Amino acid sequence: xxxxxNIFKVWWDELCDIVRDEGIMIFIMxxxxxxxxxxxxxxxxxxxxxxxxxxxxxxxxxxxxxxxxKVDATPEVMVRGHVANLAEAQELLKRREVSxxxxxxxxxxxxxxxxxxxxxxxxxxxxxxxxxxxxLLGVTNVAQDMNRDIKVNNYLRPGTRREEQVARMPxxxxxxxxxxxxxxFAAFLIPPVMMLILQQTLFLGIGMSMGRTRERNxxxxxxxxxxxxxxxxxxxxxxxxxxxxxMILAAYMCVVVTRWFGLPQLMHADAFFGLxxxxxxxxxxxxxxxxxxxxxxxxxxxxxxxMSVPLLFLTGVSxxxxxxxxxxxxxxxxxxxxxxxxxYVRAGTMGASLGDIRHEVMALWIQAGxxxxxxxxxxxxxxxxxxxxxxxx
Amino acid sequence: MNNQSNIKWWSAIGKISERxxxxxxxxxxxxVCMILAPxxxxxxxxxxxxxxxxxxxxxxxxxxxxxxVTRSMVRILGSMQETExxxxxxxxxxxxxxMQRGEIYAIxxxxxxxxxxxLTSRQPCIAFYTNDSYYVAASLLMKDMRKxxxxxxxxxxxxxxxxxxxxxxxxxxxLQPIVVESHPLGxxxxxxxxxxxxxxxxxxxxxxxxxxxxxxxGNEWKRGRQGKLxxxxxxxxxxxxxxxxxxxxxLYTLLFWFIQAVFYMYLGFPCACGMPRMMxxxxxxxxxxQGLGLFFYELFVGEMRMALSACSLWGVLxxxxxxxxxxxxxxxxxxxxxxxxxxxxxxxxLYEAQxxxxxxxxxxxxxxxxxxxxVLLPVLLTGRLHDGFLNKEYVP
Numbered sequence: 062x063x064x065x066x067n068i069f070k071v072w073w074d075e076l077c078d079i080v081r082d083e084g085i086m087i088f089i090m091x092x093x094x095x096x097x098x099x100x101x102x103x104x105x106x107x108x109x110x111x112x113x114x115x116x117x118x119x120x121x122x123x124x125x126x127x128x129x130x131k132v133d134a135t136p137e138v139m140v141r142g143h144v145a146n147l148a149e150a151q152e153l154l155k156r157r158e159v160s161x162x163x164x165x166x167x168x169x170x171x172x173x174x175x176x177x178x179x180x181x182x183x184x185x186x187x188x189x190x191x192x193x194x195x196x197l198l199g200v201t202n203v204a205q206d207m208n209r210d211i212k213v214n215n216y217l218r219p220g221t222r223r224e225e226q227v228a229r230m231p232x233x234x235x236x237x238x239x240x241x242x243x244x245x246f247a248a249f250l251i252p253p254v255m256m257l258i259l260q261q262t263l264f265l266g267i268g269m270s271m272g273r274t275r276e277r278n279x280x281x282x283x284x285x286x287x288x289x290x291x292x293x294x295x296x297x298x299x300x301x302x303x304x305x306x307x308m309i310l311a312a313y314m315c316v317v318v319t320r321w322f323g324l325p326q327l328m329h330a331d332a333f334f335g336l337x338x339x340x341x342x343x344x345x346x347x348x349x350x351x352x353x354x355x356x357x358x359x360x361x362x363x364x365x366x367x368m369s370v371p372l373l374f375l376t377g378v379s380x381x382x383x384x385x386x387x388x389x390x391x392x393x394x395x396x397x398x399x400x401x402x403x404x405y406v407r408a409g410t411m412g413a414s415l416g417d418i419r420h421e422v423m424a425l426w427i428q429a430g431x432x433x434x435x436x437x438x439x440x441x442x443x444x445x446x447x448x449x450x451x452x453x454x
Numbered sequence: 455m456n457n458q459s460n461i462k463w464w465s466a467i468g469k470i471s472e473r474x475x476x477x478x479x480x481x482x483x484x485x486v487c488m489i490l491a492p493x494x495x496x497x498x499x500x501x502x503x504x505x506x507x508x509x510x511x512x513x514x515x516x517x518x519x520x521x522x523v524t525r526s527m528v529r530i531l532g533s534m535q536e537t538e539x540x541x542x543x544x545x546x547x548x549x550x551x552x553m554q555r556g557e558i559y560a561i562x563x564x565x566x567x568x569x570x571x572x573l574t575s576r577q578p579c580i581a582f583y584t585n586d587s588y589y590v591a592a593s594l595l596m597k598d599m600r601k602x603x604x605x606x607x608x609x610x611x612x613x614x615x616x617x618x619x620x621x622x623x624x625x626x627x628x629l630q631p632i633v634v635e636s637h638p639l640g641x642x643x644x645x646x647x648x649x650x651x652x653x654x655x656x657x658x659x660x661x662x663x664x665x666x667x668x669x670x671x672g673n674e675w676k677r678g679r680q681g682k683l684x685x686x687x688x689x690x691x692x693x694x695x696x697x698x699x700x701x702x703x704x705l706y707t708l709l710f711w712f713i714q715a716v717f718y719m720y721l722g723f724p725c726a727c728g729m730p731r732m733m734x735x736x737x738x739x740x741x742x743x744q745g746l747g748l749f750f751y752e753l754f755v756g757e758m759r760m761a762l763s764a765c766s767l768w769g770v771l772x773x774x775x776x777x778x779x780x781x782x783x784x785x786x787x788x789x790x791x792x793x794x795x796x797x798x799x800x801x802x803x804l805y806e807a808q809x810x811x812x813x814x815x816x817x818x819x820x821x822x823x824x825x826x827x828x829v830l831l832p833v834l835l836t837g838r839l840h841d842g843f844l845n846k847e848y849v850p
Contacts, residue, residue, distance in 0.1 A: 084759040092767070102789070103774050109784040128632075154639075155813045160783075178627045184637045187649065188806045189781035194593060197636050204632045205604065211631045212611065216620075224575075231610035232572050233579040234603035236596060239553070241586030246780050249589035269759075276850070325587075357676075358850070359762050363487050363669055366766040367661050370654060370773055371495055374502060379779070380646075381559070381591040384508035386501060403556060410587040413554035 070288040071298025079270060079302070084358070089266035089303075093310045097255050101322040107245025109191045111139035112199075115150050115159045118143060119167035128181075128203060132163065137199035154186060161185040161196040173211065240325055240411045248324050252410055253378040253402035255314040259307060260344045260398045261369050267303065267348035268361025275356055282440070283447040292440045296433070300345045307345075311337045315409060327412030335415040336404050339425035343397035346432035353439045376402040400424045466687050470697025473686070474670070478701070488666055488705060492659045496713055499654055500721060503647035510538040511591050513560040513599075514549045517542065521569040531562060531602045536594040553585055560584045560595040562602070572610050580606065640724060640810040648723045652805055653778045655713055656736070657798050660743040661769040663706050667747025668765050670698060672758025675848040684843045691840040695832075699744055706744075710736035718809070726812025735804045735825075742797040742828035749828075752835035755842025757849045772798040800824045 079085050114132075118125050133140040141159050144150045150162040164182035166172075172179045183200050185193045209229040219225040241248040274282055283289045315333060319326040355361045374380050375393035382390070382403075393399040404421035407413040415422070478484040515531075517524050532539045540558060543549040549561045561583040571578035582599040584592035608629050615625050641648050674680045687694035711733050718725035718732065725732060747765055754760040775782065775793040782793045793799045800821035807813045815822070832839070 084763060087763050099771070100774065103785060104780060106784050106786060109781055154811075155807070155817045157817075173631055176624060176627050178631060178633055180633045180635050182635050182637060184639055187638050187641045187644075187810065189778055190644075190646070190649075191779075191781055191784070193636075193638055193644070197634070201634050204634045208629075208631055212628055216615070216628050217611075227575045227577045228611070230577065230607050231575070231614075232568070232603070232607040233577050234600075234606075235579055235581040236600065237581060237583045238586040238592070239583050241589070241592075244586055246589065249587055250780075252587070273850070359669060359672065359676075359758055360483055362759075362762045362766050363483060363665050366665065366770060367487075367491065367495075367658050369770055370658060371498055374499070374654075378588060379590065380502065381508045381511055381588060381594075383510075383512055383559075383591070384505055386504070389498065389502055406587050407554055407556055411554050411585070417551070417554045 064291060064294050067288045067291060067294035068298040068301065070286075071294055072302050074284070074286070074288075075270070075299050075302045078273075079266070082270070082273065085266050085269045085273075088262050088269065089306065092262050093258055093307075094313070096258055097251065097314050097318045098321075100254050101247060101251050101318060101324070104245070104247040104250055105322060107243045107247055109189075109195050110136055112137060112161060112192055112195050113139050113141040113159045114161040114163055114196060115142050115144050115153050116140055117146060117150055117162065117164045120165050120169035122170040124173065124207075125165050125169050128165065128207060129163075131203040131206070132200055135199040135202060137195040150184075154184075160188065160192045163200060242325070247322060248410060250379065251318070251322070251324055252406050253373060253376055255318065256340070256402045256405045257369060257373055257376075257398050259311060259314070259341070260372075260396070260401065261365060263303060263307065263341075263344045264348045264351055264365045265361055267299075267345065268352045268355040268365060269358050271349075271352035272355045272358030272361060276358060280356070281447050281450065282443040285447075289447075290444065292437050292444060295440050295444070296346075296349065296436055299349070300342070303345050303348075304341055307341045308337065311341065319409070325410045328409040329414070332408040332413070332415045332418070335422055336401070336408060336418065336425075339422055339429050340397055340401040340404075343425050343428040343432060344401075346429055346436045347397060349436035350432055350439060372396055372398050373402075375399055378402055378406055394424070397425055397428055400428075462688060463690070463693055466690075466693050467697040467700060470683065470686055470694060471700045474698055474701045477673075484666070487662055488702070489709065492655070492662060492709055492713070495658050496655050496716060499651045500647065500716070503650060506643060506645035506647050507536075508591065508594060508646075509535055511536055511560075511595055512540040512558045513537050513562060513595055514541045514543055514552055514558040515539050516544070516546050516549050516561060516563040518545070518566040519564050519568045523569045523572070524564045527564070527602065527606055528562075530605070531598065534598040534602070537598045550583075553583075558585075559588055559591040560599060562599055572606075640726070640806075640812070645723075647721075649778055649806070649810070652717060652723065652809075653776055653798075653802055654773070655717075656710065656739065656801060657773055657776065659706065659710060659713065660739060660798050660801070661766075661772070663702070663740060663743035664747040664750075664765045664769045665762060666702060667699060667744050668751045668758065668761040670702065671695075671748070671751045672756075672761060672848075674698070675756045675842075675846065676758055678848065680843050680846075691836060691843060694843070695748065695839070699748070703740060703744060706740045707737050710740055723809075725809045727808040727815075731815070732805070732809050735801060735808070738822070738825045738829070739797060739801040742800070742825040745829040745831050746797060748832040749835065752832055752839045752842070755839060756846035759850070768796075772796040775799055776802045778802065794824060797825060797828050 116129050118129065129140055132138050153159045162184040166179060169179050181204065183196060185196045187193055213219060213225055213228045217228045219228045238244045271282060274284060278284055289295055315328060375389060376399050377385055400421040404418040408418050515528055517528060531537055541552060546563060552558050553561065563581045568578040568580060580603055584596050586592045611629055612625055615628060638644055674683050683694050687697060714732050714736055717723045718729055750764045751761045775796050776798045777793060782790055803821045804818050807818045808815060
């Protein structure tokens with residue numbers, strides 16, 4: 062019973078400490094609340110539409126005008142204007158007025174009439190990979206459509222409407238973009254970023270609170286209070302506070318943010334709890350372990366902030382996990398975010414059940430267990446040190 | 455007289471820098487954050503994206519038809535660059551479950567009766583499903599599978615044309631009269647690593663600079679030595695600040711140049727404008743980040759923690775707003791303006807225009823002006839900083 066009271070006392074002490082500290086509040090309240098919204102706002106347009114390009118039409122025929130008109134009509138590309146030659150087009154590229162060039166050869170019409178292939182050149186700025194993708198997609202779609210027209214009208218000469226349809230595409234095909242109906246960036250990047258925000262802000266919050274305690278107690282992690290005598294009550298008291306707070310924040314991200322920005326959310330309650338409980342515990346206990354290295358409160362900002370970007374890559378969501386070298390995959394396995402992000406993407410975005418993500422959940426429980434033991438060891442040592450300096454009695 | 459005071463300035467700056475270097479030696483955190491971490495991330499990113507473009511991404515096949523024709527389609531798909539058929543399933547549900555378990559990124563599905571319908575001109579429909587919550591992998595697989603589907607139809611028409619007696623040489627112009635030839639400018643191999651490493655590694659370094667600038671200054675207040683620092687500088691704020699930050703400037707510039715040397719000389723990334731030009735922009739980027747870090751510190755003089763928080767909140771956003779993976783031009787208008795407030799955005803613009811595309815520097819004058827602006831930004835709040843030196847205490 063006493064240890065239960067002790068856990069509650071530690072919990073209450075921590076709560077009072079954190080609420081009074083605006084530096085910690087920024088990282089464990091403001092960032093988790095505001096940054097998902099900010100990131101969702103950045104990616105809310107989902108993809109590049111109407112990429113400005115210029116056209117070098119060396120042929121000037123009805124058919125090339127049809128090509129240009131159709132390219133302009135695609136959602137991906139917008140024809141900003143015509144130029145006379147490549148040099149002029151390059152000038153526009155340099156001034157960033159266009160992001161691509163379409164070059165139509167002078168022999169376009171004649172070659173087609175003679176039954177020869179013509180090559181349309183597409184030059185794309187690689188400032189962003191998305192430019193390349195959109196431009197190529199837009200022009201290829203139009204070219205394939207016109208190819209079918211030419212093929213059917215000039216050579217196959219179908220008799221009926223149905224025959225024409227079949228002749229255009231003897232085998233039809235369909236591309237289904239699963240789990241991301243807009244086919245854009247928001248549904249792809251926001252879920253892993255939200256999970257990463259949970260982890261990173263926990264590291265920062267726990268680290269700062271640790272640094273602050275050390276500064277106040279002349280290097281000791283344990284404040285001079287009798288309820289801090291037992292490892293278990295210290296570790297559980299502290300972690301329960303972060304756990305309660307972060308369960309609410311996780312629910313906010315999974316429910317409120319996804320709903321506001323229309324992101325896919327197929328997670329069931331059992332998967333939510335089955336995933337978030339081990340994820341948050343693993344993050345919290347790892348945060349305790351890391352905080353052993355934080356001696357001054359500001360240090361942890363220096364230590365943890367720039368880890369965010371590499372950790373996002375190590376999750377294998379943005380850069381395909383299958384092509385990450387093994388060494389880095391193992392390194393990624395040390396962090397809860399690697400399993401957490403993947404499990405969340407699969408359960409939240411793709412509607413996987415708790416059974417489908419059981420490997421990740423297992424890994425998170427293992428991490429939580431290992432880091433819990435490490436955190437206990439760390440605190441045992443710290444409590445001994447505090448007793449040695451007779452702060453605790 | 456004037457000459458004499460000049461000498462004093464220089465010696466004061468030298469003394470303060472020496473004091474700063476000694477404080478680096480005492481604190482391992484400086485060593486870890488300033489040197490080891492950027493170098494570690496250099497190795498991490500360049501080796502992670504070693505292959506350039508991800509290849510052989512796992513996909514699954516649901517071939518319900520299973521004829522000679524569909525098997526040859528599958529063979530062709532399997533030989534494509536991005537696709538590796540790692541599993542075959544009897545039905546779509548099994549494949550979808552495998553996708554939800556995270557084993558595959560895409561499913562290629564050939565329904566029962568496809569061959570028969572194709573041969574009897576009943577236009578069958580094949581389908582491919584990509585998992586777009588893994589956007590990069592899905593886009594790459596989509597490209598292959600689309601090409602494969604297109605080719606399947608073309609193969610049928612080819613047989614029809616052969617049966618009509620069209621000569622082999624005349625068939626391709628009928629099947630594909632207009633060919634689209636793509637020329638990715640500046641990066642013909644579509645090597646992701648070239649652009650991504652060039653954004654992220656300098657980006658991390660610039661974030662570290664932003665943070666350590668505030669941190670180093672804040673430490674003076676934290677240890678209550680700001681008054682001593684100002685006395686060493688003879689009461690001149692700028693002598694104190696320059697002396698304090700000069701060792702970092704030199705260290706970071708060398709580090710930046712080392713990173714650039716690894717990129718352009720060791721890894722052979724394109725650098726159309728030549729190394730010296732990029733080294734100049736690297737130096738400017740270091741100064742700009744320091745300027746911004748100093749500006750944030752001036753905003754919260756003495757409140758090191760708030761300054762560091764502001765730096766980190768600002769700094770992590772710069773990766774999104776630099777606009778490589780998601781271009782700035784696709785964002786809503788306020789964010790397009792906001793992107794200009796990040797030094798990384800301007801460094802990246804300079805990089806892509808000059809190193810990647812080889813355009814003359816004059817086209818990027820706005821970015822150069824912006825970077826210089828960041829360097830000069832802290833001058834605006836000189837008075838506040840000076841006041842902070844004299845009257846502000848460390849606020850925990």
